[in-house]
Amino acid sequence: MMLAQKIQNVLRxxxxxxxxxxxxxxxxxxxxxxxxxxxxxxxxxxxxxFHVEKYARNGSILDLGCGPGTTSIELxxxxxxxxxxxxxxxxxxxxxxxRAQEAGRxxxxxxxxxxxxxxxxxxxxxxxxYGDSIxxxxxxxxxxxxxxxxAYLTSDGVFIARMFDVSGxxxxxxxxxxxxxxxxxxxxxxxxxxxxxxxxxxxxxxxVANKSxxxxxxxxxxxxxxxxxxxxxxxxxxxxxxxxxRVATTx
Ligand SMILES: C[S@@+](CC[C@H](N)C(=O)[O-])C[C@H]1O[C@@H](n2cnc3c(N)ncnc32)[C@H](O)[C@@H]1O
Numbered sequence: 001m002m003l004a005q006k007i008q009n010v011l012r013x014x015x016x017x018x019x020x021x022x023x024x025x026x027x028x029x030x031x032x033x034x035x036x037x038x039x040x041x042x043x044x045x046x047x048x049x050f051h052v053e054k055y056a057r058n059g060s061i062l063d064l065g066c067g068p069g070t071t072s073i074e075l076x077x078x079x080x081x082x083x084x085x086x087x088x089x090x091x092x093x094x095x096x097x098x099r100a101q102e103a104g105r106x107x108x109x110x111x112x113x114x115x116x117x118x119x120x121x122x123x124x125x126x127x128x129x130y131g132d133s134i135x136x137x138x139x140x141x142x143x144x145x146x147x148x149x150x151a152y153l154t155s156d157g158v159f160i161a162r163m164f165d166v167s168g169x170x171x172x173x174x175x176x177x178x179x180x181x182x183x184x185x186x187x188x189x190x191x192x193x194x195x196x197x198x199x200x201x202x203x204x205x206x207x208v209a210n211k212s213x214x215x216x217x218x219x220x221x222x223x224x225x226x227x228x229x230x231x232x233x234x235x236x237x238x239x240x241x242x243x244x245x246r247v248a249t250t251x
Pocket of ligand 1: 016024028040064065066067068070071086087088089092114115116117130131132133136
């Protein structure tokens with residue numbers, strides 16, 4: 001890669017994380033308008049739909065960094081009653097609204113232009129989703145941001161995050177989550193580097209699909225080594241292997 005291109009990418013990354021809201025909005029609007037993110041119009045292999053539907057249990061979903069609203073129109077219509085998509089880009093939000101209209105989902109879906117860091121939900125949700133959007137929050141603010149959104153989870157509510165490259169430069173995000181939250185499920189796809197993680201505030205108790213999931217009292221180090229022991233040596237691309245992270249002791 002040319003040096004100029006590298007410098008541009010670094011600057012772009014800095015603005016996306018640390019820039020003022022208006023600058024971030026301008027940058028993302030420019031990229032969505034130029035078609036840079038058109039590939040998001042259809043979900044790829046490592047979809048979060050299964051997990052979102054499982055934990056939404058016909059309830060409500062808050063999708064932080066919803067982009068063009070693909071999740072909101074691809075989810076099983078029967079799996080949720082109410083969906084709110086939030087994105088910093090009004091170009092993306094406008095596109096999401098239009099797609100929801102075309103899909104006949106305006107009764108159940110709403111969209112809002114806002115920064116994840118400052119958005120204040122008007123209600124509580126069963127699922128708060130970060131679909132490849134948590135990277136754009138400054139690392140030092142991730143734990144506090146998740147704590148703030150914890151107040152908008154229902155008593156059975158969960159966070160779900162989908163991320164790439166968690167064994168590489170984004171390992172820090174998993175570390176933050178595993179240190180501060182109770183992990184219910186974690187699915188790693190070794191070939192693609194994708195990770196889907198389901199977690200909730202420590203000390204909460206959740207009932208999923210009539211099964212009681214007990215609180216995990218293991219430290220993050222214990223959880224990491226337990227996970228390593230459970231992982232098979234190889235996972236095929238696109239395989240929906242599930243490594244249930246729960247190595248829990250009963251309360
Ligand atoms: C990689 S895209 C993922 C979009 C969508 N979740 C998906 O999976 O198709 C990241 C999205 O996060 C949004 N985003 C980035 N920083 C944000 C912020 N601070 N507040 C709200 N949205 C943000 C971008 O505009 C973009 O739509």
